[in-house]
Amino acid sequence: MADIKPDLIPIQNKQTACSDCSIRRLALFHGIPENELSWTQKNRSCQYKLAARKEVYRETHHSDFMFTIYHGWLAIYKTLENGKRQILKIALPGDVIGYQANMEAAMNYSAISLTDAILCAFSRSDMPELFRTNKHITKRLTELNSRDMNLCQNRLLTIGQHTAIEKIAHFCAELFYRVKTIYNEPEDDHINFPLSQEDIGDATGLTKIHVNRTLKQLREKGLMEISSRTLKIHDIDELCKLGSFDKSTIHTYILY
């Protein structure tokens, strides 16, 4: 088993207490009775911070830890021999990464930070004990997994059956609603957007050149615009319609 990555820097002091966690409503520990919350605090190995564009996991490698994201964005992806990359998911605060059934198995995806980030680490070897001792967290983990499954299936539908402009509309609309829900700022029509056009291409199965042309179309249609790492939404209803994104289902993703 490999150790922790060198780019992950332990936060020496000022670690957030789980009971004070500002994003608890989103996270693994949502709805957990206070008296059981001690498990997370006790078993959280450490909080780590890391810079943007640092690798957290690499496919086929082993890792001792799973993480919950406290701050920042990450991309979860798989690569092919020919260098092509498929981004499976943009992971946001509250998301769990590195959880899989067999905690001793190698990672089946890679992960990289898209922004500066703070991660809460849990030792994978503690997980079996968790399943034995804490039903609430186990159930919650299952719920988060199930939500992820639904997201993944929707992406499969989008990537398999949509055109380029529909794919990008869907991708951006989903991300927009996820971010808005997490940060509770329903009034703003824009979000910080740290992905390059190449990243968008890797997430939607398009080349960066075609992404560029398609973003231009979206701009000219007055639906949305990306510039200087910001996504501005001009017509969210049309955007959702174009991308077949049902915003009412966002609450099946972000579980309160």
Next chain:
Amino acid sequence: MADIKPDLIPIQNKQTACSDCSIRRLALFHGIPENELSWTQKNRSCQYKLAARKEVYRETHHSDFMFTIYHGWLAIYKTLENGKRQILKIALPGDVIGYQANMEAAMNYSAISLTDAILCAFSRSDMPELFRTNKHITKRLTELNSRDMNLCQNRLLTIGQHTAIEKIAHFCAELFYRVKTIYNEPEDDHINFPLSQEDIGDATGLTKIHVNRTLKQLREKGLMEISSRTLKIHDIDELCKLGSFDKSTIHTYILY
């Protein structure tokens, strides 16, 4: 909540006992101690049989049941308003269908039988009790979900980043290995294959016409052949290589 579908015909007698289940090693109840197995027997509402091409679930509709597949093949899919369909998964004996985090929510996919099938039904309203009372089955359900997640992510990679011939090679190779592992017939180079070319297209994001031409290419390359509902593999190694399918990972899918 909707009731059971009229096409699902209750098996009146000769229901298989869970303790005698021939596919238990694959299924939800793998590795469950005998004394806990009574839960499944007690809570299994019924075994149902159904003919090929019958709908089991419809997206957005409610269902009272989740199922484990005892016999037959099913397709799990989502559809768009324009009629396009994405097959998310081919479900085989041992697979669980209809499990999602919020058991009261509407189904987020449809399901149809591809062959005659036999399903074991469990009432969704019993699930919360299951989580409270049976850690083994809960854990097993989590493992199966996690395996499905990995399969789904691999499909996302394939559909997003591969060419038509690579997609179909991957799809067929995966299915071939899954079927071989379930039925334990490692010597045969062919399997029963009830999917039409249109089904393959819906699973890989291609039109049936392009599937036809691509199958012709695979035939001419001497890799595989589909005829009269049979998939014959001529060169499994080359097929896996072409489709970037790593057959060694099949054991992370089919958990013994």
Next chain:
DNA sequence: CGAGGGATTGAGATTCATCAATCTATGTGG
């Protein structure tokens, strides 16, 4: 102020979809 990565645009090639016609296998009713 120069370097470098990302964004943008153009031209041409390729893959895949669409439309349309024919062929084949399978099942059904007479």
Next chain:
DNA sequence: CCACATAGATTGATGAATCTCAATCCCTCG
């Protein structure tokens, strides 16, 4: 048992969507 109906498979011709290669531009950062 045959004639027919039907669904799926096959092939051709054409066009659209997307990729590839190449050049230039722009912004950011040291």
